[in-house]
Amino acid sequence: MTKKEMIYEGKGKKMWSVAENSDLLIAEFKDDLTAFDATKKGNESGKGALNNKISTELFGLLEQNGIETALVETISDTEQVVKKCSIVPLEVIVRNIATGSLTKRLGITEGKELPFALVEFCYKDDALHDPIINDEHAIILGAGEQKELDYIKEQARKINAILKPFFASKGLKLVDFKIEFGRDKDGKIILADEISPDSCRFWDAKTGAKMDKDIFRQDIGGGSVKVAYEEVLKRILN
Numbered sequence: 001m002t003k004k005e006m007i008y009e010g011k012g013k014k015m016w017s018v019a020e021n022s023d024l025l026i027a028e029f030k031d032d033l034t035a036f037d038a039t040k041k042g043n044e045s046g047k048g049a050l051n052n053k054i055s056t057e058l059f060g061l062l063e064q065n066g067i068e069t070a071l072v073e074t075i076s077d078t079e080q081v082v083k084k085c086s087i088v089p090l091e092v093i094v095r096n097i098a099t100g101s102l103t104k105r106l107g108i109t110e111g112k113e114l115p116f117a118l119v120e121f122c123y124k125d126d127a128l129h130d131p132i133i134n135d136e137h138a139i140i141l142g143a144g145e146q147k148e149l150d151y152i153k154e155q156a157r158k159i160n161a162i163l164k165p166f167f168a169s170k171g172l173k174l175v176d177f178k179i180e181f182g183r184d185k186d187g188k189i190i191l192a193d194e195i196s197p198d199s200c201r202f203w204d205a206k207t208g209a210k211m212d213k214d215i216f217r218q219d220i221g222g223g224s225v226k227v228a229y230e231e232v233l234k235r236i237l238n
């Protein structure tokens, strides 16, 4: 596969068209770190490769368990071939434990186990700061029809039901995560983007230590994420 032209650069990845096949793209994982609407910026060599490896493993696990994803093949340390799809403009957030914006917004006690997995939608729009929305907003904004939103929520819950026990078996609590979906060339909604410590919260089951991008967000231990991301990958592989 040969990269043709860069068609999009996001905060975590560059997307390239592919010379040999117009239905595919190459996603290149970057070492950049951003937080708080990209007002906080950083860069750590090797972070992109770790996210590529972690996301490859998790998408593989999900595929084995019947979740259709955009991942075709991981072709280098930092690159994946993915199905070209039109991204649904929703950040789909699944929460098992209250923290982050949920505790700020609703005053729920930090660290409280939620009685069921909470699925939220945020509208992907940097200028609006990705506001939380409900299904009716999503329909009015043209993000999808009700039955598509229902399917996305059902897939999000299934993904959580696969990942939560998987991480528990690795001594990690899957606190919450953000996923994105896309429509493939036939209009089918599939899991896209990535699942990595940039987009999830993991707490060590024994110590409660944060092992995700909160280390960078909150400058924990100097703010370097690499050791924690390496540990997450090591546990996934063991």
Ligand code: 5GP
Pocket: 091, 093, 099, 100, 101, 102, 130, 176, 177, 178, 198, 199, 200, 201, 213
């Ligand atoms: P919160 O809403 O508490 O800030 O985040 C909930 C979960 O979604 C966390 O795991 C967080 O990493 C993820 N998340 C929320 N917004 C974004 C975003 O814009 N980019 C990424 N990569 N993850 C996000």
